[in-house]
Amino acid sequence: MVFKKALSALIVSLPVILAAPAEPALNPRCNALVPVAKDLLDNLFEGECGDAAHGALRLIFHDAIGISPTAGGGGADGSIIIFNATELTFPANDGIDDVLDTLGPFFLKHSNVLSPGDFVQFAGALSLAACPGAPRVKFVMGRPQPVAASPPDLVPEPFDSVDSILQRFSEVGFSPDEVIALLSSHSVAGADTVDPTIPGTPFDSTHNVFDTNIFIDVLLKGTLFPGTADNQGEVMSSINGTLRLQSDSELARDSRTACTWQAFATNQQLMAARFGPALFKLSLLGQNANELTDCSALIPQPPAFRGRPMFPPGQFLKDIEQSCAGTPFPNLPTQPGPPLDVPAIPQADGDDDS
Numbered sequence: 001m002v003f004k005k006a007l008s009a010l011i012v013s014l015p016v017i018l019a020a021p022a023e024p025a026l027n028p029r030c031n032a033l034v035p036v037a038k039d040l041l042d043n044l045f046e047g048e049c050g051d052a053a054h055g056a057l058r059l060i061f062h063d064a065i066g067i068s069p070t071a072g073g074g075g076a077d078g079s080i081i082i083f084n085a086t087e088l089t090f091p092a093n094d095g096i097d098d099v100l101d102t103l104g105p106f107f108l109k110h111s112n113v114l115s116p117g118d119f120v121q122f123a124g125a126l127s128l129a130a131c132p133g134a135p136r137v138k139f140v141m142g143r144p145q146p147v148a149a150s151p152p153d154l155v156p157e158p159f160d161s162v163d164s165i166l167q168r169f170s171e172v173g174f175s176p177d178e179v180i181a182l183l184s185s186h187s188v189a190g191a192d193t194v195d196p197t198i199p200g201t202p203f204d205s206t207h208n209v210f211d212t213n214i215f216i217d218v219l220l221k222g223t224l225f226p227g228t229a230d231n232q233g234e235v236m237s238s239i240n241g242t243l244r245l246q247s248d249s250e251l252a253r254d255s256r257t258a259c260t261w262q263a264f265a266t267n268q269q270l271m272a273a274r275f276g277p278a279l280f281k282l283s284l285l286g287q288n289a290n291e292l293t294d295c296s297a298l299i300p301q302p303p304a305f306r307g308r309p310m311f312p313p314g315q316f317l318k319d320i321e322q323s324c325a326g327t328p329f330p331n332l333p334t335q336p337g338p339p340l341d342v343p344a345i346p347q348a349d350g351d352d353d354s
């Protein structure tokens with residue numbers, strides 16, 4: 001009978017459908033990076049989604065965004081390492097000196113097998129390995145040596161307007177939705193220099209988990225400054241011990257980006273699925289992708305995140321500043337317990353703030 005046949009065909013093919021996709025073999029050209037990956041994972045990140053990992057992730061951005069159709073620049077070329085004497089004078093690169101202090105010795109150790117641009121992107125991709133909930137991001141190798149420092153004023157500042165931030169990203173091919181996807185990185189992040197009296201202040205209540213809390217926390221009504229008031233680029237946050245960037249706050253509330261921001265707040269899979277490709281796209285800025293070798297097989301799968309989105313203790317739907325026109329923010333359970341007082345992020349070795 002035709003029907004029976006179709007059913008048995010389905011049963012025979014089921015194990016094939018359900019089998020996990022085979023891991024692509026490592027391109028032999030990537031072999032030299034196997035011990036580098038081990039060294040960075042064991043001795044730089046030490047199995048933690050902590051300060052060193054956060055810094056490496058931020059460095060991807062501050063290197064790659066250094067390109068513009070009018071001002072020039074080499075994008076994801078490692079110029080932030082080689083021409084640091086110039087690029088670290090840019091105010092938007094405040095705090096990157098500490099990141100280079102921590103990562104620099106590892107770059108020097110492995111500069112015989114990795115160009116500066118590859119090192120920045122490799123360290124950034126590996127940095128997420130211990131961040132539960134992060135996607136496994138792709139990594140390609142073969143970026144040539146940087147030839148010059150990035151021009152100034154290409155890295156967005158937290159006090160820039162939404163217009164200017166979206167314009168800067170659009171110049172290098174990123175849509176408003178991709179900007180919000182990239183900002184998922186602020187889930188595993190904090191600030192050392194925005195309020196210099198409180199270095200290591202996280203942006204959300206769970207700086208070592210790549211969860212959606214950043215998208216929830218930033219939409220809650222701001223009520224406090226974790227340190228001093230009146231810092232440029234900072235607005236009031238809603239949880240003791242967390243710092244809210246003005247740029248995150250405004251992007252969460254702008255009509256062009258608010259609905260994507262809200263969609264990520266309660267959808268871990270969507271957030272992670274959009275973040276991975278956007279970060280990889282950033283890693284290709286200024287590069288010829290056809291000349292690069294795919295070494296993604298070296299990047300470990302980060303641990304799964306098993307939690308679910310919740311409001312922080314003592315906060316409820318009424319505390320959300322509804323910003324996506326037409327789609328109400330969904331109601332979520334509230335975490336039990338007293339109001340949070342989130343501790344500072346312990347600083348990495350080599351970091352002056354430690």
Ligand code: HEM
Nearest residue numbers: 054055057058061095157158182185189190191192193194
């Ligand atoms: C609108 C664009 C952005 C602005 C205005 C912005 C601004 C900032 C600021 C002011 C800090 C704190 C720096 C400090 O005081 O130490 C920071 C931290 C951070 N940012 Fe962004 N950012 C933006 C986009 C991105 C993107 C696209 C990425 C990722 C690829 C990223 C990743 C990070 C990370 C991981 C940290 C934490 C660094 C650490 O804890 O050491 N940011 N960002």
